[in-house]
Amino acid sequence: MKTGIPPLIVGNWKMNPQSVSLSAKLGAEFKKRLSAISGVDVVVAPPSIYLESVHRARNSSKSYALGAQNAHFAQLGAHTGEVSLPMLKDFDVSYIIIGHSERRALGETDVLVNEKLLAVIKAGCTGIVCVGELKRDHGGHYLSHIEAQVRKALVKVSRTKLSQVVVAYEPLWAIGTGKNATPADIYEMKLFIEKVISDIYGRNYAQKVRVIYGGSVSGKNAQELFVDGMVDGFLVGGASLHPEEFIQIVKSVRER
Secondary structure, eight states: OOTTSOOEEEEEOOSOOSSHHHHHHHHHHHHHHHTTOOSOEEEEEOOGGGHHHHHHHHTTOOSSEEEESOOBSSSSSSOTTOOBHHHHHTTTEEEEEESOHHHHTTTOOHHHHHHHHHHHHHTTOEEEEEEOOSOOOTTOHHHHHHHHHHHHHTTTOOGGGGGGEEEEEOOGGGSSSSOOOOHHHHHHHHHHHHHHHHHHHOHHHHTTSEEEEOSSOOTTTHHHHHHHHOOSEEEESGGGGSHHHHHHHHHHTSOO
């Protein structure tokens, strides 16, 4: 965990729940449960269409921040189906997930990830850049893949803006496959990602970037992954739709 920087827990609701009323109910429940928890930065990222309802449910509470699952790099224009950063900021969105594996699978490139990150930083928001490998090999070629993703994402990002960057490591081979990344796997990759950023900017600046883990995180494994994996937090998928389990994950990172 970075010195002086709180752990970060991001709840990615993906394409859930199925109605505005359910999103508002979840937003209100998180407001209630998280209000008594301090020392952790918590972000809830609902589908864009539900941002208004969750924003209203959260009201003026600072118990959690709002995040978006995607954003276009342009401010406005002929981009059918896209959502701009000014639109998102109208609902007090301050974090943007960029390059999630599910979006990369649809064709989102490293170049586009970089364009989005630069736009997010310029807008004064924080970009959560997702990186990850499809498989691991004994020759360690997967490390080159991760390095390339990190380096390409950070092109033209100033060292003074690194506090607006989070890297989320999500190993695709350990998501929905029945295989699990061990704390040792996660720790290895956290150190590697930090080394790559240090090589670009220097160690002192690299310490401003939180490296979090996303990959089948649950209330049962969160504490072990946090303590032994030495990550700075989690990007949580399905478990973020269940308040009791999500709060358990949040509580697991209050102490190392």
